[in-house]
Amino acid sequence: MNKTNGMKTFLKALGNLVKKPVTVKYPFEQTYIPDDYRGLIEFDESLCIWCRRCEMVCPPGAIVFSQDMEGKHTYHYNRAVCIYCTECVRTCPKEGAIYQTAQPASCALKAENINNGWNALFEEALKSRAAYAAEKKRLAAEKAQAAKKDSALTIKQQGKCTNSP
Amino acid sequence: MSKQYEIPVGAQHISLLEPLHFKFTTENEKIISTAANVYYVHRGIEQACCSKFKFRQVSFVVGRVCGLCSISHTTAYSQVAEKLLNLEIPRRAKYLRMLVIELDRIHSHLLCLIHVSENAGFEALFMKTMQYREFSMELLEAICGNRIQYDFSIVGGVARDLKLPVAHEVVGRLKRFKPELDELMDIFMHNWTLSLKNKGSGKITRETAMRLNVVGPFARAAGLAIDVRNETEDLLPWKEVGFEMITGEDGDVHARNIVRLKEIYVSINIIENIINGLPESELVTETKAFPDGEAVVRLEAPRGELFYYAKGNKTQVLERLKIKAPTFSNIAGMVEGFTGNEYGSVPAIIASYDPCLSCTAR
Amino acid sequence: MKKILTSPENLKADIRQFYNETQHHFIVMNAVEMGEQMEIQWFFCDYAHPAEMTCFYMQIPPGTLIPTITGVVSSAWVAEAELSDLMNVDIENTEKGFVLEPDSEAGPLRKKK
Ligand code: SF4
Ligand code: SF4
Numbered sequence: 117m118n119k120t121n122g123m124k125t126f127l128k129a130l131g132n133l134v135k136k137p138v139t140v141k142y143p144f145e146q147t148y149i150p151d152d153y154r155g156l157i158e159f160d161e162s163l164c165i166w167c168r169r170c171e172m173v174c175p176p177g178a179i180v181f182s183q184d185m186e187g188k189h190t191y192h193y194n195r196a197v198c199i200y201c202t203e204c205v206r207t208c209p210k211e212g213a214i215y216q217t218a219q220p221a222s223c224a225l226k227a228e229n230i231n232n233g234w235n236a237l238f239e240e241a242l243k244s245r246a247a248y249a250a251e252k253k254r255l256a257a258e259k260a261q262a263a264k265k266d267s268a269l270t271i272k273q274q275g276k277c278t279n280s281p
Numbered sequence: 282m283s284k285q286y287e288i289p290v291g292a293q294h295i296s297l298l299e300p301l302h303f304k305f306t307t308e309n310e311k312i313i314s315t316a317a318n319v320y321y322v323h324r325g326i327e328q329a330c331c332s333k334f335k336f337r338q339v340s341f342v343v344g345r346v347c348g349l350c351s352i353s354h355t356t357a358y359s360q361v362a363e364k365l366l367n368l369e370i371p372r373r374a375k376y377l378r379m380l381v382i383e384l385d386r387i388h389s390h391l392l393c394l395i396h397v398s399e400n401a402g403f404e405a406l407f408m409k410t411m412q413y414r415e416f417s418m419e420l421l422e423a424i425c426g427n428r429i430q431y432d433f434s435i436v437g438g439v440a441r442d443l444k445l446p447v448a449h450e451v452v453g454r455l456k457r458f459k460p461e462l463d464e465l466m467d468i469f470m471h472n473w474t475l476s477l478k479n480k481g482s483g484k485i486t487r488e489t490a491m492r493l494n495v496v497g498p499f500a501r502a503a504g505l506a507i508d509v510r511n512e513t514e515d516l517l518p519w520k521e522v523g524f525e526m527i528t529g530e531d532g533d534v535h536a537r538n539i540v541r542l543k544e545i546y547v548s549i550n551i552i553e554n555i556i557n558g559l560p561e562s563e564l565v566t567e568t569k570a571f572p573d574g575e576a577v578v579r580l581e582a583p584r585g586e587l588f589y590y591a592k593g594n595k596t597q598v599l600e601r602l603k604i605k606a607p608t609f610s611n612i613a614g615m616v617e618g619f620t621g622n623e624y625g626s627v628p629a630i631i632a633s634y635d636p637c638l639s640c641t642a643r
Numbered sequence: 644m645k646k647i648l649t650s651p652e653n654l655k656a657d658i659r660q661f662y663n664e665t666q667h668h669f670i671v672m673n674a675v676e677m678g679e680q681m682e683i684q685w686f687f688c689d690y691a692h693p694a695e696m697t698c699f700y701m702q703i704p705p706g707t708l709i710p711t712i713t714g715v716v717s718s719a720w721v722a723e724a725e726l727s728d729l730m731n732v733d734i735e736n737t738e739k740g741f742v743l744e745p746d747s748e749a750g751p752l753r754k755k756k
């Protein structure tokens with residue numbers, strides 16, 4: 117290495133001492149987030165038609181709907197299971213019912229019990245839906261039976277009517 | 282005959298980024314034979330894709346095969362699924378796929394160079410290259426919305442459009458990156474310290490590469506012109522956007538570095554061409570069909586040829602999915618490349634193979 | 644893609660006749676379960692005309708010994724080792740345990756009955 121080159125290197129090294137670092141001091145500075153970052157999925161209950169398509173397409177199963185005995189749906193979403201793929205938004209037939217924000221998800225905490233808790237919730241939600249479906253079936257069957265009885269009764273009555281001149 | 286030693290490297294070793302294991306038989310410092318063991322991370326992804334997930338969800342699952350070339354995996358899968366569905370995708374989607382694949386190639390090649398310089402003991406170059414690489418990660422994040430798992434290709438097209446300000450940003454940043462790349466090229470080409478570990482080590486000849494069916498920059502550095510981008514025109518029109526074949530001659534670590542750097546220039550060129558001539562069209566072709574029959578697809582990932590085989594049975598779930606990652610083809614060549622080298626060169630040689638074992642073991 | 648039917652007896656001769664080191668590129672081996680039978684496939688492409696792929700295949704009942712092609716295609720041992728572990732098929736001169744730990748489940752990619 118010749119002398120001028122060595123001098124240049126030395127000066128450059130000196131210059132580096134006063135240069136700003138290239139890294140981002142993360143907790144104190146925000147890292148780069150583009151405008152249409154894929155962030156948290158938000159849900160608007162008033163627009164949803166409860167078709168459950170978003171639940172069906174979601175690859176990791178981060179959305180699930182539970183149902184109470186009156187048939188009312190409740191939406192559940194897990195930000196730690198979600199992979200932010202936007203499939204749910206793409207498939208939703210009702211624009212605006214489910215949408216993606218640019219808000220990054222916060223860390224999952226141990227207290228939230230985000231894995232086992234979610235699995236339990238998922239099972240529960242499926243069970244609640246099955247229970248509602250069974251209940252509905254039972255009610256429908258009851259109704260059908262009642263209707264049958266009813267119609268049998270009316271036929272009888274009608275028969276009576278025709279039979280008695 | 283002098284005394285022989287057997288030296289194991291891995292599965293956990295300070296110079297290895299991947300769980301792989303080599304057993305070297307050495308005579309003094311010279312390696313005379315190598316045995317490899319590569320699978321420590323079998324995750325059963327193929328099985329999951331054929332049992333647990335519906336065929337549209339699989340493109341997100343296969344993205345998780347690899348963190349570095351997830352776009353290559355999702356695109357290859359999407360293409361094979363489109364073949365099974367007999368689906369022609371919109372033109373704009375094709376160009377956007379190529380755009381993201383090429384940006385991904387830039388970051389992946391730079392990452393490989395980073396590892397080579399680090400494993401050769403050149404920490405300062407490692408940090409410098411890492412600094413220069415950051416722009417590609419940020420661009421990918423701006424285009425896809427995610428930094429690592431892009432989830433960009435879906436069956437039938439792409440998930441997101443390229444917005445105009447982002448396109449301007451890509452062009453501007455690439456322009457700023459070019460002088461930095463020239464600087465890297467100069468260092469990798471002429472730096473004397475680096476050449477001590479790089480020139481002449483890990484050498485394989487063109488004949489060996491051919492005999493062992495090596496793929497990717499590993500093969501091209503040895504002079505074997507094999508690049509899927511040069512071959513298939515029906516799925517992605519690579520030649521239209523300015524693809525050029527880059528080959529080296531020596532087949533050593535140095536030649537691989539140079540091939541990778543030159544390919545980055547080609548990638549930059551391709552990206553600029555795509556952005557200048559991006560056609561307008563829809564992004565996704567919708568269909569209600571189910572996959573049927575069998576199909577294969579090859580795609581050039583940053584490490585070489587990626588191969589997908591899929592078989593459908595007219596249901597939501599595939600019958601069989603087979604993934605062949607580029608590193609898988611290179612294992613035989615990798616084992617051969619060590620012979621005759623000094624044990625001290627091993628870290629740099631391993632890094633220059635750019636192995637991706639998560640892909641290989643799936 | 645051209646598909647050529649072969650059999651365990653003819654495989655070696657067929658591959659030897661077809662494969663030319665400087666002309667053909669061996670891609671990978673694959674196995675597909677088709678009910679009782681199992682289809683084993685070998686994929687090749689051509690350096691000069693890479694779009695033309697060739698696939699040798701044979702249908703055999705599980706448990707048949709598959710001959711190795713490593714004598715002709717030197718890098719095929721990797722594919723053979725992988726397939727014999729993951730699909731639990733028997734391939735000549737291939738030991739199990741390259742891909743999986745010795746105590747892991749045999750043939751994890753086989754269909755669960
Ligand atoms: S973004 Fe993807 S993973 Fe997240 S809830 Fe929607 S479909 Fe599920
Ligand atoms: S797809 Fe849309 S409308 Fe249907 S359940 Fe989900 S959010 Fe509601």
